[in-house]
Amino acid sequence: MGSAEGREQYMGQHVLLIEDEPNIAEAIRFILSRDGWRVSTYGSGLEAVAQVQSLRPDVLILDVMLPGQSGHDILAQLRGMPDFTDLPVLMLTAKGQGRDREMAERAGANMFMAKPFSNAEIVAAVRLLGADQIGQDGTQGT
Amino acid sequence: MPFNLLVLASLSYVIFLFGVAFFVERRAAQGAAGWLRSPLVYTLSLSVYCTAWTFYGAVGYAARSGLEYLTIYLGPTIVFVGWWWVLRKLVRIGRQHRVTSIADLISSRYGKSNLLGVIVTVMCVTAATPYIALQLQSVTLSFGVFASATVDGWAKPDGEVTSVWVTGGLALFTILFGTRNLDANEQHTGVVTAIAVEAVVKLLALVAVGVFVVWGIADGPRDILARIDASSMAEWHMKPSRWTGLIFLSAAAVICLPRMFQVLVVENSDERHLATASWAFPLYVLMMSLFVVPIAVVGLELMPEGANPDLFVLTLPLSQGQGGLAMLAFLGGFSSATSMVIVASIALATMVSNHIVMPFWLSLRPARAVPGDVRRLVLLSRRLSIVAILALGYAYYQGSGGSAALAAIGLISFVGVAQILPAMMGGIFWRGATRTGAIWGLCLGFAVWAYTLFFPSFGADAVLSANVMANGPLGIAWLRPQALFGVEGMDPLIHALFWSMALNTVAFCTGSLLTFPNPVERVQAAAFVNAFDAEPGNTRGWSEHGAVGAEDLLIMAQRILGNDEGLGFFEGQARAQGKSGYLPDPTAGFMEQLERRLAGAVGAATAHAMISQIAGRATVSVEDLMAVANEAAQIMEYSSKLEEQQDELTRTARQLRDANDKLTQLSVQKDAFLSQISHELRTPMTSIRAFSEILAEDDLPGEMVTKYGKVIHDETKRLTRLLDDLLDLSVLENGTVQLNLELSNLREMIDGALRSSSHTRAERSFVIHRDLPSEDIFLRTDSDRLTQVFINLISNARKYCDAANPELRISVRRKGGRVIVDFIDNGSGIPKGQQALIFEKFARLTDQTKAGGAGLGLAICREVMANLGGTISYLPGQWGAAFRVTLPLRLEPPKK
Structure with a gap:
């Protein structure tokens, strides 16, 4: 983890983080930037879909409890758009109940993570999602 | 006696009465009326029957017509001793239906008809105007007697100036104490007590003059009897028709006079007081009449030929050099006159405002508009009515020249108000009496009274020409005002009384028999006639109707009863229905209670109309009632009982x-x-x-x-x-919290809370309205905890108030042993559906980042207030979001 090989591999890949807690957003931004990702953050549920459409990230990290519109609703909308049916999405929730995991899966999340998480976990998860993306695109073989 | 001294004495006396009324109002407001609501005060207040006419005029009457003056006392005595069950029924009905005046009683009985209210009001005002003029005249005359007896001091002003001052002063006193409260059931405790004090003064004064005459001038009772035998009074012979007529007349008047109805029914706070009054009031009247003949006889003997016997009570002590006694007599007469004018103008103003001004104002408004600030309007219209009524009395006094003998004017008034008697008695004893019958009877009786007695009283050629008086209108002899249908040789007063009452009663009965009562009338008839069987709440006027918004009703009620009264009433009703909060279900029972409550403020007809407006008129189930109106009223009542059970x-x-x-x-x-x-x-x-x-x-x-x-x-x-x-x-x-109880100043707590919450959305300008003097209250409570609640409420207002120019009003009031602090902002408030939720934990109405807290604030506030022995609640129907914090002034530490 965190090796030079990893950094090169994800160099330039784009992660969009939608999270309303500024401190959490800052922590994730720091960790992923250090791992070689280009990280954008956005802090509200409103206009979140538009953000995704304009930034077209390689990986999306989406919090569930967002002001304006919940993460589940945002994801459901994205999955309804042809461009984003395969967008890798990692959902974050602070409630940590089994029901939340089910709801995230039903909404179409690729991965689900309960807060608080360790830094290594989130880096691994994003890498995994990024690698899938690369595999699918076929631009970079593994 | 110098005139300036006299003015000073009257002024001090009025200020003393002011003090009494003010003190009593204060005590009553603190809920400590106690003995002020005793049977004694009630009985004394009834003595408003004994006006200046009684005080001065009875002696004059005795000097002119011998013992006939006794009839004026015998009538009430007979009513109070023998007919007190009639009075009891009136009082019971008055309390059940929150009757505000005699016009309201008649209007309410006959299907809440406002036309009847107007008719009775006009009759009462017409009949009372000369009577009020009479009081003004007697006060002015008595001032004149004193002032002419002296040369030093101020120059005596002429009668006109005196009467203007007297009229103005009475208007001021009446407005100050008669129109402070709106709901008539809150009663004018202050005024009534002041009237009771005046009753004592006038009795003492008359008895003192009597005692002076019997033992000071004459040589005791034996000597007085001898003097009576020697005087012209011994030659007096009783005229049976006049004697009977006058007794009947005064008996009718004691029930029908608006001022008597006011003290007897409206101001009654306990039905049992009537039992005491039934013997105590006749006793009072007896004491008032005891010395009339001795004063009259001695006055005729000692005073110069041509002296006005109406003023013997004053002039006799003056002629004997008894200045102090004369002053007491003067105050007695002053009391008699002022008490009558005050009570009469309160009663008449209520009638004019409720039956003429308010309905007129309501009719100007679009049908469904929620009325504006009705409370202020009602009070204003009552105040203006008081001024108008006194001005009318003054105008009459000026116009009539004040020449007629006192007793004559009084009797004319009596016959006028006696016209209400058939409609009233029929209303409470005869279910078949109808609105049409009442209108016919009242109008005909009133017309006959005016034609045969009132107009002729202005003198020949004043209203009716001498020709009409002598030969009848258009020469029709049997229509001569004082000899109707060719009945000649009758005393004019008895003639008028006989014909007006006879025609009135016949018209009333005929009208009632020929017409059919409408459903509301029928229901009211049953409620009035069976007042003793029925529990209150038997008039079914409102059917259950989901569309009526309790909040709309609350807003209207607050505008009429005032914020506190309205909220308190709604809260009580909601609790009775087993609901918490301020909004009860608009059930039929609740609507009736509300209507009655409002009727206490604005009269039955107006209250009914106002609720109809809000309830969209459809709620008056007239159609339902119409369907069963052809059946017997009993069946209707039975079915409505079933309906009630189903509800x-x-x-x-x-x-x-x-x-x-x-x-x-x-x-x-x-x-x-x-x-x-x-x-x-x-x-x-x-x-x-x-x-x-x-x-x-x-x-x-x-x-x-x-x-x-x-x-x-x-x-x-x-x-x-x-x-x-x-x-x-x-x-x-x-409940395991440690409270730190200490005395602390509420204003300082609010200051602190405002400081601490100023960081919340500090970028927004936020206007705070406060009334600092009202906040200056020392509380024994946990000041840190209370401040915590205030901080929470103020921060919430700063966070959530969505007005462009946010404002917060903090108002503080004391009520009994509790303090109420309201926080009202000008935002859009909290939607009704969520009002019940906001005090729950984590209940956050908006998104969390904006709130910045965990949503525990109001839940903690609620618990803090419970621990401080108080409450916090959301007030619906205000400016914007409104929270009310109520807590005890002195929190006692829990007993271990």
């Missing part, structure tokens, strides 16, 4: 459903609570964990270490705060 069942079912909903909601809330706690704890922990790992792994630049260290620090504090709040809440809920 009751429906309501119970609804309450059960509500309870079940509430339980389900609570269970959902518990899950949500746990989930919320989890969320609130995990969020800061996420940041802490992430940054601490970052700090542990790398050799970061120094400023980054500082920055991330600070984040960890802040998030830890946030966690701690959350845990503190949770613990606080748990301690408060368990």
Whole structure:
């Protein structure tokens, strides 16, 4: 983890983080930037879909409890758009109940993570999602 | 006696009365009326029957017509001793239906007809005007007697100036104490007590003059009897027709006079007082009449030929050099006159305002508009009515020249108001009496009275020409005003009394028999006639109707009764229905209670019309009633009872459903609570964990270490705060909280709370309205805890008030032993559906980042207030979002 090989591999890949807690957003931004990702953050549920459409990230990290519109609703909308049916999405929730995991899966999340998480976990998860993306695109073989 | 001394004495006396009325109002407001509502005060207040006419005029009457003056006392005595069950029924009906005046009683009985209210009001005002003029005249005359007896002091002003001052002063006193409250059932305790004091003064004065005459001038009772035998009074012979007629007349007047109805029925606070009054009032009247003949006889003997016998009570002591006694007599007469004018103008003003001004104003408004500030309007119209009525009395006094003998004017008034008697008695004893009958009877009786007695009283050629008087209109002899139908040789007064009452009664009965009562009338008839069987609440006027918004009704009620009264009434009704909060279900029973309550303020007809406006008129189930109107009234009542039971069942079912909903909601809330706690704890922990790992792994630049260290620090504090709040809440809920009770100033607490909450959305300008003097209250409570509640409410207003120019009004009031603090902002308020939820834990109406807290604030406030022996609640129907904090002035520490 965190090796030079990893950094090169994800160099330039784009992660969009939608999270309303500024401190959490800052922590994730720091960790992923250090791992070689280009990280954008956005802090509200409103206009979140538009953000995704304009930034077209390689990986999306989406919090569930967002002001304006919940993460589940945002994801459901994205999955309804042809461009984003395969967008890798990692959902974050602070409630940590089994029901939340089910709801995230039903909404179409690729991965689900309960807060608080360790830094290594989130880096691994994003890498995994990024690698899938690369595999699918076929631009970079593994 | 110098005139200036006299003015000074009258002024001090009035100020003393002012003091009495003011003191009593204060005590009553603190709920400590106690002995002020005793049978004694009630009985004394009834003595408003004895006016200046009685005080001065009875002696004059005796000097002119011998013992005939006794009839004026015998009538009331007969009513109070023998007919007190009639009075009891009147009082019972008056209290059940919150009757505000005699016009209201008639209007309410005959289907809440406002036309009848107007007719009775016009009659009463017409009949009372000369009577009020008479009082003004007697006060002015008595001033004149004193002033002419002296040369030093101020120059005596002429009668006109005196009477203007007297009229103005009476208007002021009446307005100050007669129109402070709106609801007539709150009663004018202050005025009534002042009247009772005046009753004592006038009795003492008359007895003192009598005692002086019997033992001071004459040689005791034996001598007086001898003097009576020697005087012309011994030659007096009783005329049976006049004697009977006058007794009947005064008996009718004691029930029908607006001022008597006011003290007898409207101001009655306890039906049992009537039992005491039934013997005590005749006794009072007896004392008042005891010395009339001795004073008259001695006066005729000693005073010069041509002296006005109406003023013997004053002039006799003056001629004997008894200045002090004369002053007492003067105050007695002054009391008699002022008490009558005050009570009469309060009663008449209520009638004019409720039956003429308010309906007129209502009719000007679009049908469904919610009335504006009705309360102020009603008070204003009452004040203006008082001024108008006194001005009318003054105008009459000026116009008539004040020449007629006192007694004659009084009797004319009596015959006028006696016209109400058939409609009133028929109304409370005869279910068949109808509105049409009442209108016919009243109008005909009134017309006959005016034609045969009132107009002729102005003198020949004043209203009716001498030709009409002598030969009848158009020469029709049998229509001569004082010899109707060719009946000649009758005393004019008895003639008028006989014909007006006879025609009135015949018209009333005929009208009632020929017409059919409408449904509302029928229901009211049953309620009035069976007043003793029926529990209050038997007039079914409102059917259950889901469309009526309780909040609309509340807004209207507040505008008529005032904010506190309105809220208190709605809260009580809601509690009676088993609901919490301020909004009861608009059931038929509730609507009736509300209508009655409003009727106490604006009269039955107006209250009915106002509720109809809000309820969209359809709620008056006239159609339903029409359907059964052809059947017997009993069947209708029976069916409405069944309906009531059905309503009751429906309501119970609804309450059960509500309870079940509430339980389900609570269970959902518990899950949500746990989930919320989890969320609130995990969020800061996420940041802490992430940054601490970052700090542990790398050799970061120094400023980054500082920055991330600070984040960890802040998030830890946030966690701690959350845990503190949770613990606080748990301690408060368990009642194990330690209160730090001390005396502290409410204003300082509010100051502190405003300071502490000024950081919340500090960028917005926020206008605070306060009334600092009212906040200057020392409370024994836990000031830190109370301030915590205030901070919460003010911060919430700063956060959530969505007005462009946000304002917050903080108002403080004391009520009994409690303090009420309202926080009202000008935003859009909290939607009705969510008002019940806001005090629940984690109940946050908007998104969380804006709120910045965990949503425990109001839940903690609620628990704090419970611990401080108070409450916090949301006030619906205000400016914007409104919270009311109520707490005891002195919180007692819990007993161990």
